Amino acid sequence: MxxxxxxxxxxxxxxxxxxxxxxxxxxxxxxxxxxxxxxxxxxxxxxxxxxxxxNLLARGLITGKTKTIGVVAGDIQSPFYSSILRGIADVSRAEGFGVLLTNSDELLVRELEAVQLLLDKQVDGLIVAPCDTERSDHLRRALKEGCPIVQFDRMVKGLGADAVTVDNRKASREAIGSLIEAGHRRIAILAELERWDSGDIASFIMRVEAGSIEPTTLFPSWQRLFGYVEAHLAAGLKIDRALVARVGAYSLDAARLQALHLLREADRPTALFTADGLMTAGAVDAITSLGLRIPDELSMIGFDDLDWMSFLKPAITAVVQPVTAMGETAARLMLDRLAGGDSPPRHVTLELSLARRGSVAKP
Amino acid sequence: MxxxxxxxxxxxxxxxxxxxxxxxxxxxxxxxxxxxxxxxxxxxxxxxxxxxxxNLLARGLITGKTKTIGVVAGDIQSPFYSSILRGIADVSRAEGFGVLLTNSDELLVRELEAVQLLLDKQVDGLIVAPCDTERSDHLRRALKEGCPIVQFDRMVKGLGADAVTVDNRKASREAIGSLIEAGHRRIAILAELERWDSGDIASFIMRVEAGSIEPTTLFPSWQRLFGYVEAHLAAGLKIDRALVARVGAYSLDAARLQALHLLREADRPTALFTADGLMTAGAVDAITSLGLRIPDELSMIGFDDLDWMSFLKPAITAVVQPVTAMGETAARLMLDRLAGGDSPPRHVTLELSLARRGSVAKP
DNA sequence: AGGCACTGTGCGAACGTTCTCACAATAGAA
DNA sequence: TTCTATTGTGAGAACGTTCGCACAGTGCCT
Incomplete structure (x- = not known):
């Protein structure tokens, strides 16, 4: 025994x-x-x-505070989430808080389970990248029961909780703008674009043009497409539907295939905008296997800045997200809230920057 | 209020x-x-x-079990640790366990703090990548007080705890062996090689040659150097001390600088072995900035397989570590132990594989 | 009839803290 | 003096569970 x-x-x-x-x-x-x-x-x-x-358990039982923050990430294995987590962990640790981690894999069921587990463990608050911007009753319930929530990367519609996001739309608009300014007219976009309940790409584009879409609760890749459309509108360019590649899954292989498809067309685009790091990886993979020369044969800008992008043959111009800062901000919002802040929900929007490198040239 | x-x-x-x-x-x-x-x-x-x-707090208070596993990683932001964490989290979740995460930044003080926090929170067990293979009394104490420990990546000397590691020495020996077989005689190694209390590189090499070093409790980068030395011994080659680059820090920039130094020498090596992912990144950065062509002017093999290595111009041959499997194994060992396993400490060694790609040629 | 094993239920004491009270002592103000 | 405020201490009740024990009923074997 x-x-x-x-x-x-x-x-x-x-x-x-x-x-x-x-x-x-x-x-x-x-x-x-x-x-x-x-x-x-x-x-x-x-x-x-x-x-x-x-014994912190005993203390927590009576005080009702565990000094533990629950985090629901999509997939910690991805550089995006792991950097955010790092930010959260650093700030939390400095204040004596523990971090209880779960992954949702961007699946609603998983998120539900995860939130349940964290709640059962009596975490003081929840930092979540919500899977679904509509069906999030579990978050509403948690909030109502007094468990503060901080959302990051995306926001649930009408959930009265703090949030940290980045200005995806603006950054995308500016990136595309710089390509247009360089003379490009056929600019392709490779994006995940999962989960859009109200129709297909064509109708989304139409509704953006009509100004009838509220962008704040869209998923990032849709916001980036939003900016893409806006940049075209501002320059008076029509959008070629064939240049919008919807990968539909968060997978390198799927991205690679879509990129191959896109770049093998007779009427190939002169520039490519990838809507996140994984898409960029898939695209680069496709580009090297096709033997296309960057930037001579194809200009390129990617969302997300990963280490390898800076030491590729011509380094890739990228929109860099302040990932750790995002995590730190999320944690800080949470700690403020736990310290008794009764303020109305705050929404922090972080700015993005464009790291101009060697992957853009005139067409 | x-x-x-x-x-x-x-x-x-x-x-x-x-x-x-x-x-x-x-x-x-x-x-x-x-x-x-x-x-x-x-x-x-x-x-x-x-x-x-x-209320799991109340339950935990009385049962003494919290169904929570504490993890001390070096830096979750790194792909290595985040993949391992993923493995741990998956297995734990499947068994209804929570994961409490901390970072040590490979600093003993940090590790100490982290372990203390986790212990205070009454975790059922600790999964740790120990910072120091000698001074680890805090781990011994925890173990003695009944908190099971699973080590990963490296092992504390004489700590009677479960462990998961990989066969660094063998993989390194085989990688270097394949370079020798291809005809290389001047093979450089770029490695972190921090923390070696018993002297400098030269004396380490001598002691390896003399067979007076016990490799299991060495840090991975030293084990990889160990294999490098062994491969040379087996082939009857002398080691040129100038080809062993000790970066001394886990930093991309430091790695890049050392690589530059190494590759700018008059008598340049014909092949380069990098002892982990970050070193590989630094080396590739240096190589592109020097304009060296792989594999014509320099052959290359790197430890750790990162996504970008496979779609670089010539893809880089790499020793791939079973990272998530390592995390899963660690978690499984822990769960077994918690389920009442009173068996003597188990040490699982996972096998590594060499992904042969296009970065190796004859000199 | 007696004994024993098994099943089912409730009472009250844990677990290791914090929190609410009651009570004292001291000091300064009225 | 008497009142009030401030500082200090201890007894005992929380917090929300699980656990040990007592007790009772059932069925089966001697």
């Missing part, structure tokens, strides 16, 4: 050794009431001698 | 509604004692009606 738990030392024993009541010892060790200098010393001495460590 | 906690429903209320004692309700809901079919139904019905969720 396994040895039970070898004499965990509790506050009672510290109190006994110091010759005071557990209440007094608690006050000294927990730092929450009055205590004389002399007793303080005595208690601390015996705590040290016994190697006392407070 | 913030609303307190809006009527959390406890087992007492479920019991009352079902007309039974809390003990009985507990048995049904916790599934740990006898209960008749009829009562089972009644309790479950009222639990469902009230939306009851057990």
């Amino acid at each position: 396994a040895a039970k738990r070898p004499d965990k030392v509790t506050i009672t024993e510290v109190a006994r050794l110091a010759g005071v009541s557990t209440a007094t010892a608690g006050r000294v060790l927990g730092g929450y009431g009055y205590s004389s200098e002399e007793i303080k010393k005595r208690v601390q001495a015996s705590a040290k001698r016994l190697g006392y460590r407070p | 913030a609303a307190k906690r809006p009527d959390k429903v406890t087992i007492t209320e479920v019991a009352r509604l079902a007309g039974v004692s809390t003990a009985t309700a507990g048995r049904v809901l916790g599934g740990y004692g006898y209960s008749s079919e009829e009562i089972k139904k009644r309790v479950q019905a009222s639990a469902k009606r009230l939306g009851y969720r057990p």
